[in-house]
Amino acid sequence: MLVTNATLPWLDAADSSAGAAGSPVSPGSVDLRVVDGVFAAIGPSLPREPGEEVLDAGGRLVLPPFVESHIHLDSVLTAGQPEPNRSGTLFEGIERWAQRKAFLTVADVKERVHRVVRQQAGFGVQFVRTHVDVTDPALTALTALLELREELAEWVTIQIVAFPQEGICSFPDGRALMERAADLGVDALGAIPHFEFTREYAVESLNFVCALAADRGLLVDVHCDEIDDEASRGLETLAARAYELGLGPRVTASHTTAMHSYNNAYFTRLLRLLTLSGMNFVANPVVNTHLQGRIDSYPKRRGVTRVKELSEAGVNVSFGTDDIVDPWNPLGTGNLRDVVHTGLYVTQLLGHQEITDSYRFVTTNAARTLHLGDGYGLEVGRPASFVLLDAGSWYEALNWNAPVLASYRRGRLVARTEPVHREVLF
Numbered sequence: 001m002l003v004t005n006a007t008l009p010w011l012d013a014a015d016s017s018a019g020a021a022g023s024p025v026s027p028g029s030v031d032l033r034v035v036d037g038v039f040a041a042i043g044p045s046l047p048r049e050p051g052e053e054v055l056d057a058g059g060r061l062v063l064p065p066f067v068e069s070h071i072h073l074d075s076v077l078t079a080g081q082p083e084p085n086r087s088g089t090l091f092e093g094i095e096r097w098a099q100r101k102a103f104l105t106v107a108d109v110k111e112r113v114h115r116v117v118r119q120q121a122g123f124g125v126q127f128v129r130t131h132v133d134v135t136d137p138a139l140t141a142l143t144a145l146l147e148l149r150e151e152l153a154e155w156v157t158i159q160i161v162a163f164p165q166e167g168i169c170s171f172p173d174g175r176a177l178m179e180r181a182a183d184l185g186v187d188a189l190g191a192i193p194h195f196e197f198t199r200e201y202a203v204e205s206l207n208f209v210c211a212l213a214a215d216r217g218l219l220v221d222v223h224c225d226e227i228d229d230e231a232s233r234g235l236e237t238l239a240a241r242a243y244e245l246g247l248g249p250r251v252t253a254s255h256t257t258a259m260h261s262y263n264n265a266y267f268t269r270l271l272r273l274l275t276l277s278g279m280n281f282v283a284n285p286v287v288n289t290h291l292q293g294r295i296d297s298y299p300k301r302r303g304v305t306r307v308k309e310l311s312e313a314g315v316n317v318s319f320g321t322d323d324i325v326d327p328w329n330p331l332g333t334g335n336l337r338d339v340v341h342t343g344l345y346v347t348q349l350l351g352h353q354e355i356t357d358s359y360r361f362v363t364t365n366a367a368r369t370l371h372l373g374d375g376y377g378l379e380v381g382r383p384a385s386f387v388l389l390d391a392g393s394w395y396e397a398l399n400w401n402a403p404v405l406a407s408y409r410r411g412r413l414v415a416r417t418e419p420v421h422r423e424v425l426f
């Protein structure tokens with residue numbers, strides 16, 4: 001297949017700049033040749049070969065597939081079951097989920113997740129990192145997700161994080177459950193230091209998880225300091241372990257909303273360690289603006305981590321959806337455009353170049369977090385996975401919520417949308 005007249009943002013594999021600030025985008029119309037599911041050539045005006053199928057992009061934007069770097073698939077579509085989260089806080093969400101968790105079945109989880117993964121596919125998402133609650137002696141949700149990871153592998157890459165929603169040191173047999181999850185074949189290990197009973201448990205849980213991940217060769221993705229408490233400092237421990245154990249970019253800190261409330265002197269000192277560690281960050285700007293600041297009067301904190309400062313320091317940051325119609329978010333579709341759109345406002349990243357570069361939060365930066373390596377990207381020799389948007393640039397796609405007209409995975413069409421036709425009658 002030959003994709004002609006595609007507009008590409010400039011994607012330099014050697015470019016390590018994170019997110020919004022940094023390198024320029026050089027749009028230009030190019031062709032992409034796909035042979036046996038791999039990009040065989042990318043360049044201007046490639047000669048058409050006899051009998052070759054042609055997809056004329058008509059100057060529209062082609063991006064690598066969207067990457068969902070943080071979601072909880074096990075809880076999707078459970079909002080209000082058995083009761084809604086009335087306070088809108090993270091902690092009531094955990095209580096509501098514990099009620100719903102009591103009657104999970106493998107079939108129930110699989111049915112809901114399957115629906116949402118297909119929804120995401122329609123928005124051009126082909127890679128998903130999901131956290132799965134393992135504070136369940138039966139590991140029901142994990143069983144379901146492990147099955148789906150295999151069953152859906154040709155359509156979507158699912159990465160599973162063993163997520164101890166109710167703690168590791170503060171939950172009965174928490175450590176053993178994490179070890180069982182590792183035995184069962186998860187991709188990454190999580191932790192939740194701000195939910196542990198004590199600061200000591202928080203530190204202990206992070207030490208435990210980093211050591212286990214190093215031992216088993218797993219990635220780490222911690223729900224880290226998702227609270228408005230400026231004294232919540234699990235991040236420094238996580239970063240220190242990432243640095244000392246040499247785990248570096250294999251470690252991700254998700255949420256880190258307490259960083260929003262850190263004093264600048266502490267943050268400035270911390271930033272040195274974060275940079276040294278080489279770890280990644282995931283912000284969930286939609287859900288955290290909903291969950292955080294709930295017990296503030298006024299002014300109310302936005303509760304989103306310092307995306308701008310981290311990005312400017314060269315730290316890799318991506319954006320995630322976190323939740324779809326569950327105890328932590330009553331809304332959500334899985335369209336990562338919405339996450340970027342809100343995220344740019346909340347983090348005040350609305351300079352022209354920042355907007356232009358912001359596709360990276362849900363593509364290349366997220367791919368780095370997931371360690372997709374050579375399995376991702378618009379480059380010759382890599383799998384021919386890409387999305388075609390109904391817009392001439394990311395700026396336009398973002399502003400107009402342009403649909404993903406086609407999503408190809410290893411050269412195969414996995415989802416398509418008809419362009420919207422709108423008439424104004426005056």
Ligand SMILES: [Zn+2]
Binds near residue numbers: 223254
């Ligand atoms: Zn989360």
